[in-house]
Amino acid sequence: MRISELAAESGVPLPTLKYYLREGLLMPGRSQSRTRADYGPEHLERLRLVRALVEHGGIGIAGARRIIEALDSPPPSRHELLGIAHGALPGSVVEDDAPEPDPSVAAFVERLGWHVEGCAPAIHRLSEAVVRARAAGIELPDADLDRYAAAMRAVAGVDLEVAGRATSAAEAMHTVVVGTVLVDPVLVALRRLAQEAESATRT
Amino acid sequence: MRISELAAESGVPLPTLKYYLREGLLMPGRSQSRTRADYGPEHLERLRLVRALVEHGGIGIAGARRIIEALDSPPPSRHELLGIAHGALPGSVVEDDAPEPDPSVAAFVERLGWHVEGCAPAIHRLSEAVVRARAAGIELPDADLDRYAAAMRAVAGVDLEVAGRATSAAEAMHTVVVGTVLVDPVLVALRRLAQEAESATRT
Numbered sequence: 434m435r436i437s438e439l440a441a442e443s444g445v446p447l448p449t450l451k452y453y454l455r456e457g458l459l460m461p462g463r464s465q466s467r468t469r470a471d472y473g474p475e476h477l478e479r480l481r482l483v484r485a486l487v488e489h490g491g492i493g494i495a496g497a498r499r500i501i502e503a504l505d506s507p508p509p510s511r512h513e514l515l516g517i518a519h520g521a522l523p524g525s526v527v528e529d530d531a532p533e534p535d536p537s538v539a540a541f542v543e544r545l546g547w548h549v550e551g552c553a554p555a556i557h558r559l560s561e562a563v564v565r566a567r568a569a570g571i572e573l574p575d576a577d578l579d580r581y582a583a584a585m586r587a588v589a590g591v592d593l594e595v596a597g598r599a600t601s602a603a604e605a606m607h608t609v610v611v612g613t614v615l616v617d618p619v620l621v622a623l624r625r626l627a628q629e630a631e632s633a634t635r636t
Numbered sequence: 637m638r639i640s641e642l643a644a645e646s647g648v649p650l651p652t653l654k655y656y657l658r659e660g661l662l663m664p665g666r667s668q669s670r671t672r673a674d675y676g677p678e679h680l681e682r683l684r685l686v687r688a689l690v691e692h693g694g695i696g697i698a699g700a701r702r703i704i705e706a707l708d709s710p711p712p713s714r715h716e717l718l719g720i721a722h723g724a725l726p727g728s729v730v731e732d733d734a735p736e737p738d739p740s741v742a743a744f745v746e747r748l749g750w751h752v753e754g755c756a757p758a759i760h761r762l763s764e765a766v767v768r769a770r771a772a773g774i775e776l777p778d779a780d781l782d783r784y785a786a787a788m789r790a791v792a793g794v795d796l797e798v799a800g801r802a803t804s805a806a807e808a809m810h811t812v813v814v815g816t817v818l819v820d821p822v823l824v825a826l827r828r829l830a831q832e833a834e835s836a837t838r839t
Contacts, residue, residue: 478773485772515835519828547829548836555828562821569688570681571815573822577794581819582826584790589830591783593838612774613831616784617824618765619776623785624823625722625758626750627792628816632718633751635796 436462439472443480450480456494458483458501482607485615492523492614500610507602514602518609525554534560541575545582588620639665642675646683653683659697661686661704685810688818695726695817703813710805717805721812728757737763744778748785791823 439462440447453459459479462470479501486492486500500521508514519525533539538560542549549556563573573581595612599605642665643650656662662682665673682704689695689703703724711717722728736742741763745752752759766776776784798815802808 482772485768511838512835515831519832522828542829545833547833549829549832553829553832555825555832559822559825559829562818562825565688566815566818566822569685569814569818570810571818573819577798578822580794581791581823582830584787584794585823585826586830586834587787587790588784588827589834591780591787592827592831593834595780597838607773609831611772612769613828615765615769615772615774616776617827619762619769619781620784620788620823620827621820622758622762622765623788624791624795624820625725625816626745626752626756626762627785627789628718628795628812629722629752629756629758630748630750631789631792631796632715635714635800 434472436470436472439476439480443477445480445484453480453483457498458487458494482611485611496521496523503610504606507606509602511596511602511605514606515596515609518606518613519554521610522613524558527552527554527557531557535564538563541578544575545579547586592616637675639673639675642679642683646680648683648687656683656686660701661690661697685814688814699724699726706813707809710809712805714799714805714808717809718799718812721809721816722757724813725816727761730755730757730760734760738767741766744781747778748782750789795819 434442436450437447439445440450443450445453450459454461459476462472462476465471482501483497486497487494492500503517503521508517534542534556539551539556542556542559563578566573592609592612596605596608599608637645639653640650642648643653646653648656653662657664662679665675665679668674685704686700689700690697695703706720706724711720737745737759742754742759745759745762766781769776795812795815799808799811802811
């Protein structure tokens with residue numbers, strides 16, 4: 434189909450399509466002539482992904498480009514894949530001048546005994562989140578954090594099982610990156626519902 | 637202290653302080669004369685909360701005002717408190733013209749058997765999140781959603797226990813509203829770490 438048809442079919446306005454093409458988020462169409470390119474179902478699929486990431490995943494254009502580059506050339510091992518997938522996620526860049534993780538958080542992660550890199554960006558994000566909560570008067574003693582960690586370990590078990598069902602590295606990568614970003618709001622909504630349900634049983 | 641001292645002490649610029657006063661996010665100081673007001677530790681505490689909500693909780697000024705109004709006049713029962721707290725959270729407003737929740741999601745929630753209102757905003761948020769994930773190629777079969785729900789129910793158990801430790805209704809309200817918003821990023825970071833740990837044990 435022509436680019437105007439791609440716009441109509443996908444619901445993405447033509448200027449946005451051209452912007453995505455310039456930014457490398459959408460691959461070029463097959464060239465038919467000097468002024469015409471042909472677009473197919475793979476372009477529609479890519480557009481669904483880009484919109485999901487940019488419009489709903491809270492990921493900027495640069496982040497979406499990193500994710501798409503990684504999807505286009507997935508690494509061989511599943512664990513390596515997860516590392517690259519995590520690196521493409523928002524919040525995965527630790528600036529050179531970022532403060533060290535809060536010592537209490539670093540000690541907590543150490544004590545969990547999980548196999549995680551000491552420099553994992555998620556430790557920085559965890560530290561920032563804990564420090565912010567504390568500043569707003571929400572103390573998170575280790576006993577509570579332990580139980581939150583156990584629950585999220587169960588979540589991760591499902592995540593990895595879902596990724597394990599993928600039949601190709603590219604599909605696994607897609608599942609980890611997109612699934613991680615887009616399942617976060619699912620979990621957040623389930624937490625609200627579960628709070629209501631827990632509260633009802635305690636009243 | 638004077639407003640200029642409050643600015644220095646809190647690190648919030650003077651124009652921002654005046655904006656917060658105008659918007660009702662910061663209560664007025666005690667009037668000392670026609671041109672001077674006195675601010676105390678309660679203002680510093682309030683500013684910590686406002687910054688946590690607005691700068692890190694992703695809550696706009698209107699949302700922060702709803703939260704603060706609710707904190708200033710908490711209801712009698714704990715379950716009612718949670719309802720008001722949830723109503724003050726971002727994403728809690730369901731527009732009149734919002735589409736009905738996706739039937740598969742409504743059926744899933746029904747099947748969970750949790751005590752939740754059929755019109756709970758979180759059901760709309762869950763439906764939106766599931767539909768967006770699907771559009772991006774992430775299927776969430778009920779068997780997976782069930783396990784995510786069980787994990788988030790465990791999280792909610794901790795949440796309610798923490799709120800139950802509060803010694804006043806105002807403190808419980810603070811814990812539910814602020815804790816819900818500011819613990820979300822803690823859980824998200826723990827999920828990333830847990831994925832890495834799970835992946836390491838499976839390789």
